[in-house]
Structure formats: structure tokens, C-alpha cells
Amino acid sequence: MNKKSVGQILKAMGAVNDGQLQKALEFSKANGVKIGEAFVKTSVCSQQLVSKALAKHWGLPFANLSKGEIKKEIIALVPKDVAIENSIVPVTRKGSALIVAMKGLDLMVLDNLRFLLNQQVEGAIATPEDIEEALDGYYRLTGDLSQVIGDEDKIQVGRTEYAGEDAEANDAPVIKYVTQLISNALKERASDIHIEPFEKRVRIRYRVDGVCVEKENPPKKLQGPILSRIKIMSKMDMAEKRRPQDGRIKIHLHGREIDLRVSALPARHGESIVMRILDKEKALVDLEALGFHDSDYERFQKIIKRPNGIFLVTGPTGSGKTTTLYAALKTLNRPDVKIITAENPVEYNLAGINQAEVRPEIGLTFQRILRAMMRQAPNIILVGEIRDRETADIATQAALTGHLVFSTLHTNDAPSAITRLIDMGVKPFLVASAVMAILAQRLIRILCSECKEPYEPTDVELLGVRLTRARIEGKTLYRPVGCSACGGKGYKGRRGVYELMELTPDLREMAFNKKPTMELRAKALAEGMTSLQEDGVRKILSGMTTIEEILTITHRAS
Numbered sequence: 186m187n188k189k190s191v192g193q194i195l196k197a198m199g200a201v202n203d204g205q206l207q208k209a210l211e212f213s214k215a216n217g218v219k220i221g222e223a224f225v226k227t228s229v230c231s232q233q234l235v236s237k238a239l240a241k242h243w244g245l246p247f248a249n250l251s252k253g254e255i256k257k258e259i260i261a262l263v264p265k266d267v268a269i270e271n272s273i274v275p276v277t278r279k280g281s282a283l284i285v286a287m288k289g290l291d292l293m294v295l296d297n298l299r300f301l302l303n304q305q306v307e308g309a310i311a312t313p314e315d316i317e318e319a320l321d322g323y324y325r326l327t328g329d330l331s332q333v334i335g336d337e338d339k340i341q342v343g344r345t346e347y348a349g350e351d352a353e354a355n356d357a358p359v360i361k362y363v364t365q366l367i368s369n370a371l372k373e374r375a376s377d378i379h380i381e382p383f384e385k386r387v388r389i390r391y392r393v394d395g396v397c398v399e400k401e402n403p404p405k406k407l408q409g410p411i412l413s414r415i416k417i418m419s420k421m422d423m424a425e426k427r428r429p430q431d432g433r434i435k436i437h438l439h440g441r442e443i444d445l446r447v448s449a450l451p452a453r454h455g456e457s458i459v460m461r462i463l464d465k466e467k468a469l470v471d472l473e474a475l476g477f478h479d480s481d482y483e484r485f486q487k488i489i490k491r492p493n494g495i496f497l498v499t500g501p502t503g504s505g506k507t508t509t510l511y512a513a514l515k516t517l518n519r520p521d522v523k524i525i526t527a528e529n530p531v532e533y534n535l536a537g538i539n540q541a542e543v544r545p546e547i548g549l550t551f552q553r554i555l556r557a558m559m560r561q562a563p564n565i566i567l568v569g570e571i572r573d574r575e576t577a578d579i580a581t582q583a584a585l586t587g588h589l590v591f592s593t594l595h596t597n598d599a600p601s602a603i604t605r606l607i608d609m610g611v612k613p614f615l616v617a618s619a620v621m622a623i624l625a626q627r628l629i630r631i632l633c634s635e636c637k638e639p640y641e642p643t644d645v646e647l648l649g650v651r652l653t654r655a656r657i658e659g660k661t662l663y664r665p666v667g668c669s670a671c672g673g674k675g676y677k678g679r680r681g682v683y684e685l686m687e688l689t690p691d692l693r694e695m696a697f698n699k700k701p702t703m704e705l706r707a708k709a710l711a712e713g714m715t716s717l718q719e720d721g722v723r724k725i726l727s728g729m730t731t732i733e734e735i736l737t738i739t740h741r742a743s
Contacts, residue, residue, distance in 0.1 A: 245308050268324050628738075663731065
């Protein structure tokens with residue numbers, strides 16, 4: 186039985202017509218390329234469709250490598266040099282056979298693999314791009330960072346060696362080193378990469394679950410090339426080393442787009458660079474995943490569905506304020522609602538929401554965007570941060586003229602946000618009437634479910650979070666141990682701890698009369714507000730975290 190050609194299969198799939206088929210055949214003959222490549226080069230159809238047709242032509246399965254992770258034990262079956270040399274990626278096992286993804290059927294490669302691996306090997310077809318990305322993710326950009334640099338004496342550090350925008354990850358050790366630095370940070374769930382030059386060394390640290398962890402340090406002589414490479418990737422001014430700079434890197438790693446926000450700060454021994462990893466897949470979480478207690482979750486849901494007023498989220502830098510606001514907007518984002526945001530910068534793209542970015546260099550400030558917003562007839566407005574009186578005034582006016590306004594503020598707890606707005610110069614009667622609720626939050630590390638162990642806390646520990654023996658009766662408290670699943674830390678992942686203060690008539694009156702924060706706090710607690718520490722205690726009693734972890738974030742605030 187004759188096999189159908191790739192062109193006939195694509196035609197049967199409805200991907201090409203007779204005219205396009207003829208055009209691709211002519212291109213194939215004129216340029217000496219295979220018909221599949223001709224379809225892609227002439228933009229007749231996508232590489233994925235061509236690869237699927239190739240799979241049908243050879244009677245092989247099609248492997249979509251960008252979906253899901255391949256198990257480590259499967260990757261370990263094929264040595265790194267064998268995989269890279271033959272451009273193949275092991276995918277799974279089917280009975281006694283190992284299935285490997287290839288760009289096209291190559292019987293000689295399959296025979297060689299059977300001989301080298303001493304087992305049955307079957308082929309599957311994947312797109313060349315997916316194969317290359319998988320080889321990067323599973324083989325080329327893994328392992329010890331120091332191995333990438335190798336013998337640094339052999340590395341040339343001239344610009345031509347590492348500066349090319351079109352350079353491949355393998356072309357120069359410095360380029361590969363920086364790419365792997367980012368790749369390893371993603372694997373370790375880091376939120377930031379810190380590159381800090383000192384007198385005799387360069388320190389590299391990842392921030393994982395809010396805690397800085399030191400990594401392998403490159404030789405001091407590679408400081409210049411590494412910093413230059415990052416500045417090139419983030420489109421910063423290479424010549425400027427005396428002033429702070431900001432930039433952005435877009436990179437495709439592990440089969441997905443990753444954004445990095447880059448900040449360079451001139452320091453004593455060179456520029457200190459911090460790369461904040463903005464992973465779209467992990468940041469846009471649903472409200473249920475934030476870690477609200479049931480009672481707070483219900484109140485939060487009711488508050489954000491009100492037609493107007495200001496909802497403030499407060500807390501220090503890195504406490505998850507933006508994630509909470511995005512989760513709220515995601516819940517409220519419907520076709521019949523107009524949402525506009527003013528952010529500095531836009532961290533994540535939200536489908537169906539109009540996002541404006543602050544650009545002070547051309548005079549596009551929060552205030553100007555907010556004024557323009559009001560003429561766009563939005564239902565909901567998000568202001569990235571209220572940092573001065575003018576922004577606070579416009580946000581207040583927007584809330585009083587029928588808009589729902591979300592924003593952030595830097596204060597330690599919920600009640601002090603009222604005092605902060607009044608200190609900024611907003612009239613007390615405007616604060617009292619416009620603000621509907623304030624959410625203070627922190628992030629705490631969650632115990633690793635694989636290795637946490639029960640223990641009996643001491644009286645001193647209990648006293649630290651105001652817990653009594655009677656309250657822990659019948660409850661099990663846990664402590665961290667450390668295992669391979671959590672990298673030996675005992676903690677894996679983070680959740681929010683919250684303090685949600687709704688403005689009742691009594692609290693509005695106190696705000697109007699400029700009462701001090703302590704009085705506002707006492708009143709809010711008397712009216713049922715759960716403090717940050719109390720919400721932390723609920724999470725200790727549920728076995729989610731530890732007394733030690735709660736003390737690190739609430740002993741000052743409560």
C-alpha cells in the first residue's frame with residue numbers, strides 16, 4: 186500500500202489547497218529543500234501542522250513537547266551527549282519500548298539508539314522548535330552553573346564574544362551562563378535573581394519563598410561580561426554605569442514566555458543587578474488559591490462586588506499585593522464591565538482589561554493617566570500605587586463619582602492606611618466617605634507536606650503568638666524537617682496572611698474626627714476584624730505553617 190505524501194495529507198486536513206501545494210512543490214525543487222520545509226518557508230502552513238502531517242506519513246505518533254514536563258527518570262535514560270548529537274528527546278515508555286521524539290524519521294538514528302541504549306526504541310515526530318527547547322530545558326541548560334563557565338582562563342571577554350543578540354545559547358560561555366542562571370532560578374521557583382559585586386567576588390542569590398539563598402559564585406574576572414550580557418538582554422544603555430537603570434527581558438524557557446524586570450544600581454564594586462521573575466502562569470491565580478480563611482473570603486467577595494468606593498491593599502514590598510488585586514480583577518472581568526489600570530510597570534497582561542503603563546520620562550504619570558481614565562467611562566479602576574496627594578485625591582474623587590477603585594499603599598497594618606491618607610493631605614471627610622475596606626497582608630512560607638513532622642511546642646513559643654494550651658488541645662502543630670521535594674528547607678510555597686478591615690459607620694466617624702491609629706485598630710478589632718497575627722494562628726492550627734514563621738511577619742504589626 187502506497188503511503189500518502191505530506192502534501193496530500195495536508196490537503197486532506199484542509200490545511201492547503203491545490204494552488205498552495207503547487208507553489209510549495211516549485212519552491213522545493215528550486216531551493217533543494219524538502220516539501221515540508223517548503224510549506225513553512227512559503228508561509229503556507231505552520232511547522233506544527235507540517236510535523237503532524239509528517240507523523241501521519243510515517244505512521245508515527247505526534248509528540249507535543251510544550252505540554253507538560255517529561256519525567257526525570259525518562260530523561261535520565263538517554264545520556265546528554267547522545268540526545269544533543271542526534272537531536273532526540275526521550276518522551277515516555279510504551280511497554281518495553283522507549284519512545285523518543287525526533288524532527289523527522291531517521292531509521293539509522295533509531296538503530297544506533299537501540300544499540301547504544303541496549304533497549305527497544307521507537308520514534309515519534311515533534312516540531313524542530315519543540316525539540317530544541319526541550320534539549321535546552323532538559324540537557325543543555327541544566328546542572329551545576331560552575332560547569333558552564335568551565336576553565337575561565339580560556340574565555341575571551343571581548344564584546345564580540347558575548348554581545349550578539351542573535352547568539353545561540355551555546356555560542357559563548359557567558360551567554361550560556363546567564364541563560365542557565367535564569368533557567369535554574371525558574372526550576373527552583375525563585376522570584377528574584379540578585380547579582381551583587383563585591384571587592385573580591387561576585388555573589389549570586391535567588392529569592393525562594395521570600396528567603397535569599399546563595400548560589401555558585403562566578404569568578405570576579407567574569408563580572409563585567411555577565412553584567413554586560415544582562416544589560417544587552419534588557420536593552421539598557423551599555424555605557425551608563427553611574428546612574429540606576431531599569432530594563433525588561435523577554436525570554437522563552439521551558440516551553441513558555443518568561444518576563445524579567447531588571448534593575449541596575451551602581452554600587453562600590455560595580456553595578457548590583459536584580460532580576461524580578463514575572464511568570465505569567467504562576468502569578469495570575471484565582472481568589473480561592475490566595476489563602477483566605479472562609480469568613481474573610483466571603484467578606485472579600487462581597488466587598489469587591491460593590492459598585493463604588495476605594496479598596497486598598499497594604500503591606501511591604503513583595504507581600505503579594507499585586508497578585509491579590511489581579512485575582513480580584515480576574516474575578517470581576519466580564520464582557521459587560523469596563524476595567525482600566527494604571528501601573529508602574531504593567532507586570533502581567535490581563536486579557537479583556539485596558540492596561541496603561543506609567544512613563545515619567547514623557548510626562549505620563551499616574552495623575553495624567555487617571556484624569557484621562559475618567560473620560561473613558563470605566564466601571565473599575567486599578568491604580569498601581571497611591572504615593573502622593575494628587576493621586577490620592579483623584580482616586581478619591583473617582584470613588585465618590587460612582588467608580589470602584591483598587592489600589593495599594595505601603596503601611597504596616599489596615600487601620601494605619603486611614604491615617605496615612607490623611608497625612609498625605611486628603612481631607613478626612615473624603616477618606617471617611619470614599620474608603621470602603623482595607624486589606625493588610627503578608628506572605629508566609631507553607632510547610633512541605635512531604636516531610637513536616639508533629640511536635641510539642643514550648644510555653645515560650647506559644648506565648649509569642651498568644652496561644653494557650655487550652656486552644657491547642659486536640660490540635661497537631663508541625664515543624665519543618667527538609668527533604669528532596671523542598672530542597673532541604675522544610676517549606677514549599679507561600680500563602681497570604683490577611684487583616685481585612687471594613688469601614689463601619691463608627692470607624693467612618695473616627696476617621697472623620699482624625700482619631701489615632703491605635704484607637705481605630707482597637708475599634709476594628711472590637712467589631713470583629715481578625716488581626717494578621719490571629720489569621721497566622723489559624724494557619725498554625727490548621728497545620729499549614731509554624732509559630733516561628735508567623736513570628737517573622739507579625740510580631741511588629743500586632
